[in-house]
Amino acid sequence: MKEFFTNADFHVASFVGPSFTWCNNKEGSSRIWERLDKCLLNSSALHLVPFGKIKHLAWVASDQSPIVFNLDVRKINRNKSIRVEDTLRSYPAGWSNVQNSWKKADFGEEEEVLHRKLKRTLRALFLWNKNKCRDLYELLEELKSKIMELQIKEAAGSRLASDDLLMLRRMIHELNITVRRLST
Structure with a gap:
């Protein structure tokens, strides 16, 4: 070979x-x-x-x-984008952002009012989403690094204790949940 x-x-x-x-x-x-x-x-x-x-x-x-x-x-x-479709439904704070932004009174022509409400709501959702997804991305990176540390430790020849193996499995499970949440 x-x-x-x-x-x-x-x-x-x-x-x-x-x-x-x-x-x-x-x-x-x-x-x-x-x-x-x-x-x-x-x-x-x-x-x-x-x-x-x-x-x-x-x-x-x-x-x-x-x-x-x-x-x-x-x-x-990377292009900035708003990822709120299904994620919005899973967080009550997302719905309250929409309701609070939409309830504010506006005056003027109907088209102008609609435009301002949509703009205000999208801005509120953008800021909420940016903070919420950043937290999820930070959690994802933290879990990846901890999983990688344990796997490198085990691959280096030292056996992991049963507590460490349990923690590794728990972190992998939490990583899968976080990835699933981010993919929505």
Whole structure:
């Protein structure tokens, strides 16, 4: 296999994250860790994407950790958007924002009143959503880093205590709930 890689000009790219990409999900001495997934690049690809980055993500939903190859690791400006559709329904504060913004009295032509109420309501929802979703994104990043720390600790050869394994499973469950909430 090594001879094939050399002849075909393939190189196993370095990575960031946990050392292993698969676990048999057993406990104690029967727990097995392996690095099954690798990213291979030839010399041309290495020159085309000098900012490329391979990252082993934390395994959450299965026994295998996904790997990601980002072609460009520089920051990309994202468009600002309002994500309130179903999330709005799950928080009573979202509804009260709409009601309070809409109840304010306006005077003038009907079109102008409607325009001002819509603008005021969207502004209130934007600010509420920005704060609420920022909290969820911060929670998501915090959970990811804690999960990654525990998985790196375990992959480094030290067995996790049963309390740590329980905490890892609890954090994975909470991460899935947070992702589900953000996806609405």
